Amino acid sequence: MLSKDDILDLFEALNDKLRIQGAMGDIGLCGGAVMCVVFNARESTRDVDAIFAPTKIMRQAAREIALERDLPEDWLNDAAKGFFVSSSPQVPFREWSNLRVWALAPExxxxxxxxxxxxxxxxxxxxxxxxxxxxxxxxxxxxxxxxxxxxxxxxxxxxxxxxxxxxxxxxxxxxxxxxxxxxx
Known part of the structure; x- marks a missing residue:
């Protein structure tokens, strides 16, 4: 299980990997990650459901972090992307030098x-x-x-x-x- 602090630490690690590659990343949180990280409604979540870009670079960076930290390979996944709609409203959450994280609006x-x-x-x-x-x-x-x-x-x-x-x-x-x- 991943706590809010764990997830924020993982985002910092993602940011570091993106910075080294000279890439910018974007993560849109949904599911349990929003409930845990944004609303503080839960202590933890099993994984981070999100949409992200650039997809290939983000997947590779997440895999590397999983190996380094003994996490499941799919700790960051886009399994919930089918629930997104083109008008999915977003609220900014946090930005690092090479990573922008937003969440789905509560509605x-x-x-x-x-x-x-x-x-x-x-x-x-x-x-x-x-x-x-x-x-x-x-x-x-x-x-x-x-x-x-x-x-x-x-x-x-x-x-x-x-x-x-x-x-x-x-x-x-x-x-x-x-x-x-x-x-x-």
């Missing part, structure tokens, strides 16, 4: 997590966090946001059930917390 992160709708991962916790962060109160508000980025045919039916269930369990937890607070 798009929520849309992406809802479309993926994976119960067996940390997606549920990420969606709960992003719903609170964006101050959304109803499934309708969530789906209005999702539909800004994804056409209806790209939103599986499981996404609707996923969001409705998460919103209901979050509302139930909030109600339980209010009851505990008033009993105290």
């Amino acid at each position: 798009f992160m929520l849309a992406m997590k809802c479309v993926a709708a994976r119960y067996d991962t940390t997606d549920a916790d990420d969606v709960r966090f992003l719903v609170r962060y964006l101050q959304l109160k109803t499934p309708e508000q969530v789906f209005e946001l999702v539909s800004k980025y994804y056409p209806n045919e790209r939103i599986p039916a499981t996404s609707q059930f996923f969001v409705e269930e998460l919103m209901q369990t979050s509302q139930d937890a909030d109600a339980d917390q209010r009851i505990e607070t008033t009993d105290s």
Whole structure:
């Protein structure tokens, strides 16, 4: 697992390799890396899901770092690139001399997590966090946001059930917390 500090250290190492080659790199973070590094919503993430350029140079530098630090070869990967859309909104995160890192905007992160709708991962916790962060109160508000980025045919039916269930369990937890607070 990679902590925020680990990831920032790896980005510095990438920057060093790019500087030595005289190359400039660009990384767009998504998934768990955003939740860990940008929002501090998690302690760690398994890998760094991102899109990056120049692809060949970045892959080679990441492989070298993996070998040097005994990390999985895919610690930096673009497996989630299929969830990006041409209008994926970005927010700047950090810049080094030869590396620029940006993250997906929280609205798009929520849309992406809802479309993926994976119960067996940390997606549920990420969606709960992003719903609170964006101050959304109803499934309708969530789906209005999702539909800004994804056409209806790209939103599986499981996404609707996923969001409705998460919103209901979050509302139930909030109600339980209010009851505990008033009993105290």
